[in-house]
Amino acid sequence: MLVLGLSGGCDSVFDRNFKLFEDAHHDTAAVLMEDGKVVAGIEEERLIRIKHTGKIWRFAVLFCLQQANKTLEDIDYIAIYSNEDILNKVLKKYQICNPLLAEIGDARKLYRYLFQSEFGFCLRDEQLVFVDHHISHAATAYYMSGFNDSLILTIDALGDTLSTNVIDARNKRFDNLLSKSESDSIGILYLDVIRFLGYRIFDEYKVMGLAPYGCSETYKEQLRRLYTLLPNGDYTLHRERVIELFSITNPRKKDAPFTQVHTDIAAALQEAIEEIVFHILSHFQQVTGHTRLVISGGVGQSSSMNGKILRSGLFKDVFVPSFAGDSGCAYGAAAYAAHQMQPELPFARASHAYWGTQIHDDEIGETLDAWRPFLHIEKMDNRSEQVSDLMIDGAVIGWVQGRSEFGPRSLGNRSILADPRVATHKETINAMIKMRESYRPFAPSVLEERVLDFFEVPGENAEFPFMSFVLNVKPEWREQLPAITHIDGSARLQTVSRTSNPRYWELIDAFGRKTGIPVLLNTSFNNHAEPIVDSINDAVVCYLTSGLDYLVVGDYLARKKDWQPSDMSGLIVSLPKAALLLREDYYVNHSERGFTYSLAWNYDTARDHDYDPTRRPHALSEPWYKILQAADGKQSVRQLMFILGFSNEQQAQVLEELPGLWSDRLVVLRPGSGNDNF
Missing domain, CATH: 3.90.930 (Outer Surface Protein A; domain 3)
Incomplete structure (x- = not known):
């Protein structure tokens, strides 16, 4: 059985006809499953090069079909990450002002129209399945975790009128325990506050990195006025009080310097969100007795919060996918539909998300050759040995191998890599390559077998392939790993498996054999103005317009010629x-x-x-x-x-x-x- 999961909006890349769900439907993606296993999955942004795009999933769908050698006619079910009834109500509101939508009608007619206009395909009514937004989030984390029984927390800004859901999951049965509406949206509260720090939607992760520089005690009481913890794991928010922050500071202008006031607000905000989440989890862990937790939704991307939950011991194991945000709903909608239609389907812990564009070794040379006016190109005899030597000599590398990662985090196939022992790499990469704030931390990738040597890992699980948790670097290694150790001694780590990613594992292993430290600095291969690179040409463009020293694609090594405008x-x-x-x-x-x-x-x-x-x-x-x-x-x-x-x-x-x-x-x-x- 083939199931295609979709998240995102309705407009083609070149138009803005519908202007539907522009705030709610973002991070467009498509995931194709066959009998519950992923065949292909990719975010639309990787293909049309618009970061966090809410445009329609045209090229993501075509990619998935091409990878599977299938057509839309072959797809049994197409799962949309929205509640059908709620979507119909929203459409009626839009139809008041948009005659085109009034002609199209309800949600099913809308999607039939979209498939006809984008692909010339007449969508069969029985093909279309609607999965609630928060159920899609829940299914993403649940089915990837491999936990038969677990507590599920989905928490984001808003989806299908809800912002938070707590679910008791047992043997694929989802029983809802708590739901919170838009008025109590932790995600929206977060957005309200970070505007005082000069940030907006999609900048939340930046504030998480800023928080360790501040003192949460300074403005703890002001932030506590924004919420009240209620009995039985419940809470309520007082978002109307956000304007009281004007008594502390005016909103920071874009590109203005950060002050201690800003960092203290960031620290207090992070602590406030975590206090609410721990209040929810503590109660429902006691009620359900669950020892395992899965988290999804945009707020679930807070790896700092996730690390504190893991370290708390409240649960024996915690799972968070690298794509806890809305792009992951394409996976979740497909997985939920597949398991509803075939209840006997097994599921197991996911070890990777390398579902995207494949870099074929036989195409690399020809593609790079077109850029020869700008590049010196050579084919390496021993990729891992030569590249590890370059990094030991201080080089920063653009690294492109195999299939691209699904989701917003580079996991070793579309990455910028460097020696974690070089403190200046932090400033160099932020300023010259990523063109972003200097305080932003970088993640370490460590061999799965050696993670316990360098990081404080609570509990029994020592596999963190999705870079979803901030844990502490062991004190004795912090001075030796300055480029990946944040100001508070922490790091958002990724463990690398030889089975899941042999090329990346071999590179880290080669670096480790020579330095005694099998750890690399890993950050996403892109600059400030674009999504993570996907194709070889994307990588070349990013390399040529950044301060990267070398580009490695497959076995090919490229370096810049002395070219002029x-x-x-x-x-x-x-x-x-x-x-x-x-x-x-x-x-x-x-x-x-x-x-x-x-x-x-x-x-x-x-x-x-x-x-x-x-x-x-x-x-x-x-x-x-x-x-x-x-x-x-x-x-x-x-x-x-x-x-x-x-x-x-x-x-x-x-x-x-x-x-x-x-x-x-x-x-x-x-x-x-x-x-x-x-």
Whole structure:
């Protein structure tokens, strides 16, 4: 039996027709299962290169079908991560203002319309299955954990009108114990508070990294006014009191420096959330007697909280997938539907999530060769030995192997790797490569067999393949592992299995044999403006626009040539499909008019890039407006400048701005022989 699970929205990458569920439906993904086992799974963002995209799952679905050599006609069930009745009510609200939706009708008709418009496929009514949002979250963690019986906590901002669910799971039976609505959303409360720190949605993990720098006692009482713990594991929130934080500070402006006030608020917020969660779990552990816990939902991505739960001893074992957020609901919806339709299906502890795009060894050389004007390329005789030597010499490596990881965390197949003993790597990678805040920590990857030598691991389980827990680095190793040890002595670790990922295991083992420390610094292979790389071309682009020293793809080692912006002008240029190229006329004063050129996005107005050098680091000038207006994905920057008749001065301006635009992924560049579809 084939089941396709889907999460995400309704609009194609190039349009914004429906504008449905823009806040609720994000992190679009597709997962294909056959008899309860994953055949393929990928987030749409990896393929269309829009971070946290809520666009429709077109390319993710096509990918899954291609991997399985199947068509939509072959799929038995398509599982959607939404409650059908609630979805119908939401659609009615949208239909009041959108005549197109009124013509489409209810949720089933909507999905039939979407499959017809995207794939030319007539969806059969019996194929379509709706799975509640929080049940999808619950199923994700439950079926991946392999626990027959467990307590399940799902906790996020909002899904199907709920924000928190506590479930008693026994032999695939889910009995709901507690449900909380939007008014008591811990996820939304978190968002309300982090706005005072200059952050917004999808920045929650940044605050988790900031919290250890602060003192939670300073503002503990102010944060406690935002919630009340009730009997029987219940709670209520007082989100209207968030404005009281103005008595502490005004909201931090973007790019303003962090002060002790900000770090103290972050620490108090983290402690407040954890106090509520422990209140819930302590009660329901006693009520149910469960010794095992699984956690899912966006708040479940808080690895710091998860580590404290594990260390508390409240449960003998705790499982959290690396994709506890909404992308994981594609897995959860598919798994729940599969086990409902075939109750006899077995399930076991998942050891990995390498379900994405495969890097085939026989395609690497040809793909890299198209970038030879920019790269020195060689094929290595002994990948692990040579790359480990480079890292010991201080190099930072972009590492691409095998199938990409499903979810938001790099687990050793699309990673940036470095020597964890070099303290300066923390600043270098944050500033030159990731282009992000300096305080942000990096994760260690350690051989599964050696984790107990370096980290304080509570309980019997010592396997942490999904990087979901923050645990303490043993005190005697903290000074020797400065690049992966956070300010409080902790680290969000990943254990690496020789069975699940032999290439990554061999690299860490080679590094360990030479240094005595089988641990590597591991962070996601991307910069600040994009999702984790997926294809070889994604990796090359990220490498060329970052401070990485080397790129390793399969057995191939690449390093940068001494190229100039003028060399980049030979690349074919195109406008990103989600971009809006605008020219706006306006009055400068009562008598004069002016105009600006801007590149906006059809999904996130916060990424608008207007031509105002005082406000924008990468302005869109008139020459670039003209180039992008003429770009058809067939001609190079150099050719377009010639066709448009640019002066020497205009050409110089284009070349000066080109590296910044490419680094921020405001333009798409590829070699003439490239085969990208996007």
